[in-house]
Amino acid sequence: MRGDAKSMTVLSPRSAAEAVKAYAKSPAALPFAGGTDVMVGWNMGQLNGRAVLDLSRVAEWKKITVVSDGVDLGSLVTHAQIQAHPVLKKRFPLLTAACATVGAAQIQNRGTIGGNIANASPAGDTFPALAVYEATVRAVGPKGRRGVPLVEIFAGVKKTTLKPGELIEAIFLPFPDKTPTRGAFRKVGTRAAQAISKTVFAGLLWNGKGGVLEEARLAFGSMAPTVRRLHAVERFLRGRRLNDVSITAAAELLTNDVSPIDDIRSTREYRLRVSRNILMAFLKGELK
Numbered sequence: 001m002r003g004d005a006k007s008m009t010v011l012s013p014r015s016a017a018e019a020v021k022a023y024a025k026s027p028a029a030l031p032f033a034g035g036t037d038v039m040v041g042w043n044m045g046q047l048n049g050r051a052v053l054d055l056s057r058v059a060e061w062k063k064i065t066v067v068s069d070g071v072d073l074g075s076l077v078t079h080a081q082i083q084a085h086p087v088l089k090k091r092f093p094l095l096t097a098a099c100a101t102v103g104a105a106q107i108q109n110r111g112t113i114g115g116n117i118a119n120a121s122p123a124g125d126t127f128p129a130l131a132v133y134e135a136t137v138r139a140v141g142p143k144g145r146r147g148v149p150l151v152e153i154f155a156g157v158k159k160t161t162l163k164p165g166e167l168i169e170a171i172f173l174p175f176p177d178k179t180p181t182r183g184a185f186r187k188v189g190t191r192a193a194q195a196i197s198k199t200v201f202a203g204l205l206w207n208g209k210g211g212v213l214e215e216a217r218l219a220f221g222s223m224a225p226t227v228r229r230l231h232a233v234e235r236f237l238r239g240r241r242l243n244d245v246s247i248t249a250a251a252e253l254l255t256n257d258v259s260p261i262d263d264i265r266s267t268r269e270y271r272l273r274v275s276r277n278i279l280m281a282f283l284k285g286e287l288k
């Protein structure tokens with residue numbers, strides 16, 4: 001059955017305060033940002049009879065604000081806006097690269113960063129970049145605001161730790177204390193566009209004194225129910241020299257932090273092999 005607009009109630013708040021109030025009053029309403037995920041359900045009639053909280057008039061959440069210690073992305077900022085922003089391009093290039101791989105131009109023009117996060121797909125392409133930049137998601141609800149580290153906003157496949165009545169207001173990206181020595185983003189899908197990731201990677205490295213690695217931040221998506229930072233690999237690499245022996249040993253630790261599955265898009269074996277190759281190429285400086 002197709003979507004039946006007449007059976008739905010649309011709540012249209014005109015500000016963030018109105019949106020929070022309307023959602024508190026109608027907690028069963030479905031927030032609607034760009035609608036690129038929601039409309040898939042609409043097409044199948046899954047929204048019939050439901051209330052929808054249309055966020056399109058909440059202007060406060062459409063802004064990118066640069067502050068002294070980072071950048072605040074309103075939850076309704078689109079993937080296209082992120083790609084076009086000069087400060088994000090310069091300071092958070094892995095995020096702009098990730099947004100450029102989401103769907104294709106049509107999806108990037110409508111799809112929002114808040115919708116991508118709230119949708120909580122294991123394959124969300126912005127998540128590894130947000131994880132290595134140590135982004136914080138700011139939720140707002142009837143009890144006020146709270147910041148949640150990006151990796152903790154996900155509770156499982158399509159599940160978040162947002163509390164009833166909470167909406168995503170913004171995502172805060174802190175400027176790293178030091179400019180990373182190297183960073184890379186890589187998505188592997190069936191095609192260059194309109195492909196859901198088989199695996200998706202973001203990595204940052206900081207070289208220290210004496211040729212050893214000071215810090216590595218590494219994350220994969222599509223390799224577990226939620227995005228994963230590679231804590232075991234990161235710990236192993238800290239203070240070591242990068243050479244064939246240490247890089248091979250680091251790649252062997254990958255399964256400490258990820259547990260991919262066989263599904264319609266790929267197999268566990270393929271995902272692991274490709275992800276190991278990506279990780280090793282990144283550590284060798286071969287991934288641009």
Ligand SMILES: Cc1cc2nc3c(=O)[nH]c(=O)nc-3n(C[C@H](O)[C@H](O)[C@H](O)COP(=O)(O)OP(=O)(O)OC[C@H]3O[C@@H](n4cnc5c(N)ncnc54)[C@H](O)[C@@H]3O)c2cc1C
Nearest residue numbers: 033034035036037038102103111112115116118124125168
């Ligand atoms: C053809 C196609 C290709 C796609 N390709 C990709 C891809 O390559 N990579 C990728 O990561 N995704 C992809 N997507 C998924 C989708 O486009 C993205 O997740 C997008 O960022 C969702 O944003 P939206 O604003 O459209 O969300 P919506 O559809 O409006 O909402 C998505 C979910 O988030 C909730 N929500 C939205 N905003 C908020 C908020 N502020 N607070 C709380 N809850 C909220 C909604 O209730 C809904 O559950 C694709 C989708 C389609 C249809």
